[in-house]
Amino acid sequence: MASNSAEDRRWMAAAVALAGRGRGRTTPNPNVGCVIVRDQRVIGRGWTQPGGRPHAEAYAIAAAGDIMGATLYATLEPCAHVSPRGPACADLIAAARPDRVVIAVRDPDPRTDGQGIERLRAAGIAVTTGIEEQAARGAMAGFLTRRTKGRPHVTLKLAVSLDGRIALPDGSSRWITGPAARAHAHLERARHEMILVGRGTLEADQPRLDVRLPGLEERSPRRAVFGHGAAPDGWAALRDPGAIGALEGVDHLFVEGGAGTAAAFLQADLVDRLLLYTAPIVVGAGQGAIGDIGLADLAHAHDRWRLADTRMLGSDRLSIYERI
């Protein structure tokens, strides 16, 4: 079957959506998505299962049974390295004899990094790469950031008024945003291995930081406190944003504030994604969302963030910015 790039993009977009299902639950493995298509029909699909196994490709091939002559779409290059927990996906695919494999992102893991592609081609399978690469990179940002930068992917969440306030002068912050925005923020928590707040927020609000959505209660991330002093039982402690690389098993870190913590991560240039919930209210005097980040010139603030997505959540607006 000849390559048809519009069709390839469409099927890969489906694989990217499946990849999102494993986000926050597959570390240290990547959360891959996989779709297998023959004669315009999906015959198998999979995503990396909680704990990291089975891999998406193994899951999808098992679901399809016979995939001879089909096209397999995977968000990440199939792994070339055998582990005690399972075979290399590149070998598994080669043995299953699809006609083609389409890959969004090459695996930066040095044990694979191009060798998965080579092994498929050596087996006579056509390989296309780079399809829907940006979307796939977004879906697997935790794994990729860990592999390329040695640290988790960091999302900073802010819930602000139209004038950028997160609380009244006395600290009261219930509520800025409405129920739909707060539920969305809980869903985001479930997609991170760890959630972090500053010591001031911990002491002022005693937040539970759990996922309070029906059916997702078990998906609450581990908790961490930023700043000096001891951490509560079961919480991790972080004294320096630069130390996030040492947080084991954390590929996605969710920073929920307050203003000092947000500023520390921004000043260290360790925020990859801004999740901004804006309520249609004016607060006036109150606490700002972000403390001093050491900005000396407004010109330096520009060209750092791009709007990746935006939507209404009830009467609040969610805007997702990604670092450029």
Next chain:
Amino acid sequence: MASNSAEDRRWMAAAVALAGRGRGRTTPNPNVGCVIVRDQRVIGRGWTQPGGRPHAEAYAIAAAGDIMGATLYATLEPCAHVSPRGPACADLIAAARPDRVVIAVRDPDPRTDGQGIERLRAAGIAVTTGIEEQAARGAMAGFLTRRTKGRPHVTLKLAVSLDGRIALPDGSSRWITGPAARAHAHLERARHEMILVGRGTLEADQPRLDVRLPGLEERSPRRAVFGHGAAPDGWAALRDPGAIGALEGVDHLFVEGGAGTAAAFLQADLVDRLLLYTAPIVVGAGQGAIGDIGLADLAHAHDRWRLADTRMLGSDRLSIYERI
């Protein structure tokens, strides 16, 4: 011709768009829009001309010539009172013998207030009212606010970072937003009779507050300063937001800040429309957009503003909120 409400709404939307052309230039007259339609074709259109005359209906009828059997759409009830500057539009229309007149908003001016409609009906012309009323009220908000509240319609403009800052701690504010947002703000200036800033902004920035758009240089509004002390030559002085009703010839007031002035107008509940330009930058420590408005409880901040419109202007977002 029978009433067809989808069709009526479509033609009235065109009249509302025409009404916007006179905004800020017709005081003390309303900025009306008018479209005359026969056999699904526009045979005349008009809007209140600068200075308030000719009225939209007179302009449209003159453009059409013969309007017998046509339907005339007007955003405001045609006036029933004769002035030294021209005849009553209701009489003019009655004499021109259209089949129907469709009206968005009844004129609150006691000299007309229903009498224009009565005079048309007495002449045997069918009259439909209330079509596209909300949009028409928005387009003629200055006139309607002046008539019903005895003061101008007030728009507060803010240009903020993602975290609600309008300047660095040292006051530097050039630039938060980009050229497209700044050009849009200049276009908004041209639609107001008066623009106002606080004394602090005046002294810090020495703003010109004019319209710097090619072809619109002559549309710069009159200028006013809010606060104590003398006004510069040619500027008006305002000491109390509650005194805006006394600003002669001002049906649209554009408040450009700073934070103290914004807060004074908000606390006095004298802001009808918020024009919020948000740049995709993070500032951190800096000057907030709005000072103390005396908010004691976050619950009181809710249900006051609704998002009326939003769009991107370059990489900035414009959000227009209207008072509920």
